[in-house]
Amino acid sequence: LIESLNFKQFVMTMNxxxxxxxxxxxxxxxxxxxxxxxxxxxxxxxxEDVKFTIQRKIIA
Structure with missing residues (x-):
């Protein structure tokens, strides 16, 4: 999701x-x-940011 062109365009439009x-x-x-x-x-x-966050939640 975060790497999709649509997501980036949506965020840039909102910004x-x-x-x-x-x-x-x-x-x-x-x-x-x-x-x-x-x-x-x-x-x-x-x-990697998302993956790291998910791994931290699993460990906690």
Missing amino acids: RNLKTENGIFEKEISKLKAKEALLEKLLKVTY
Whole structure:
């Protein structure tokens, strides 16, 4: 899923939409920045990251 072109395009579209939103209040701006940071991180997630997380849950 994370390596599919559709996933990456979806995340980039969401990120682009966030950048175009006009946050009026400081609280809204910080929420938008947090969402943007999360979307940027999602674009960099690798299969190994997901596999490592699953293995850690199994061990715990």
